[in-house]
Amino acid sequence: EIGALSDLETVSTLGHGNGGTVYKVRHKRTSNLYALKLVQIPSSDSESGSLLRSQVGREMDILARTDSPHVVRCHGIFKKDAAGDVALVLEYMDSGSLETLARRTGTLSEDVLASVARQVLLGLNYLHGLKIVHRDIKPSNLLVNGEMEVKISDFGVSKVMVRRLETCASYVGTNAYMSPERFDPETNGGCYDAFAGDIWSLGVTLWELYVGYFPLLPSGQRPDWATLMCAICFGDMPDFPENASPEFNDFLSCCLRKDSNKRSTVSDLLGHPFVARDRDAPREAR
Numbered sequence: 001e002i003g004a005l006s007d008l009e010t011v012s013t014l015g016h017g018n019g020g021t022v023y024k025v026r027h028k029r030t031s032n033l034y035a036l037k038l039v040q041i042p043s044s045d046s047e048s049g050s051l052l053r054s055q056v057g058r059e060m061d062i063l064a065r066t067d068s069p070h071v072v073r074c075h076g077i078f079k080k081d082a083a084g085d086v087a088l089v090l091e092y093m094d095s096g097s098l099e100t101l102a103r104r105t106g107t108l109s110e111d112v113l114a115s116v117a118r119q120v121l122l123g124l125n126y127l128h129g130l131k132i133v134h135r136d137i138k139p140s141n142l143l144v145n146g147e148m149e150v151k152i153s154d155f156g157v158s159k160v161m162v163r164r165l166e167t168c169a170s171y172v173g174t175n176a177y178m179s180p181e182r183f184d185p186e187t188n189g190g191c192y193d194a195f196a197g198d199i200w201s202l203g204v205t206l207w208e209l210y211v212g213y214f215p216l217l218p219s220g221q222r223p224d225w226a227t228l229m230c231a232i233c234f235g236d237m238p239d240f241p242e243n244a245s246p247e248f249n250d251f252l253s254c255c256l257r258k259d260s261n262k263r264s265t266v267s268d269l270l271g272h273p274f275v276a277r278d279r280d281a282p283r284e285a286r
């Protein structure tokens with residue numbers, strides 16, 4: 001539907017991420033708004049250049065396959081020039097990410113989080129059905145629009161699985177929302193269900209949005225890799241929020257079982273009372 005990049009004009013900058021900048025753009029003829037994600041790939045054959053190239057390739061591949069109301073839509077992919085820089089034209093989410101939303105409001109209520117949980121689970125249900133593991137679920141990758149629709153974005157480190165089981169750490173890199181078995185595959189005997197990692201990340205995300213800080217480290221601590229890995233793989237889990245309802249507490253504990261074989265799956269969680277409480281949920285799901 002978008003013929004060329006020259007049909008778009010820049011309105012403003014939305015944010016910078018790992019290796020890319022995202023702009024708000026307007027389609028000149030229709031005035032429709034989009035988010036344009038520009039990823040500059042270093043032209044040299046450096047290691048970081050080829051890593052970035054494979055990440056962008058994966059992201060394009062996955063965006064081209066996905067078509068769901070719970071996943072940010074892609075309206076066009078352009079190779080900018082011979083150097084290989086890539087531009088992704090994405091559905092514009094006008095309320096930003098859950099990270100920016102929480103920064104504005106401090107914390108989010110249980111009712112809002114029940115709706116967030118249901119929408120993200122529907123997105124994960126769709127992706128996992130296509131054998132796609134997202135691997136980077138976190139507040140800044142969950143985008144929101146004016147109707148409070150929440151959609152999954154950013155497939156830079158996602159993977160299409162051939163089998164359900166991941167046998168070794170096939171993704172190098174860390175993020176604070178990673179599950180114990182992804183930090184250290186040995187915690188699960190070296191073999192784990194790749195999809196369970198997204199559930200852990202969703203649990204950490206909801207917990208953080210409820211309390212207003214990253215919950216797995218004493219607040220204020222700088223999350224370096226070693227401290228994080230120790231806390232997540234070997235530490236006792238901090239207590240869930242005291243003032244939270246029993247359903248929310250139970251939902252978090254289902255997401256955050258350290259043993260990935262005991263963790264709930266997407267379909268288990270879609271039937272959880274916490275999610276069924278969402279006011280916008282269709283009647284049959286209540």
Ligand code: ATP
Nearest residue numbers: 014015016017018022035090091092093097140154
């Ligand atoms: P990371 O590199 O760790 O993923 P990030 O998620 O912040 O960090 P990007 O995914 O590149 O990086 O996005 C940068 C920011 O741009 C997002 O946090 C979000 O605020 C904004 N953004 C990205 N995509 C869209 C979109 N489709 N609509 C509106 N804003 C967007």
Ligand code: MG
Nearest residue numbers: 017140141154
């Ligand atoms: Mg991102």
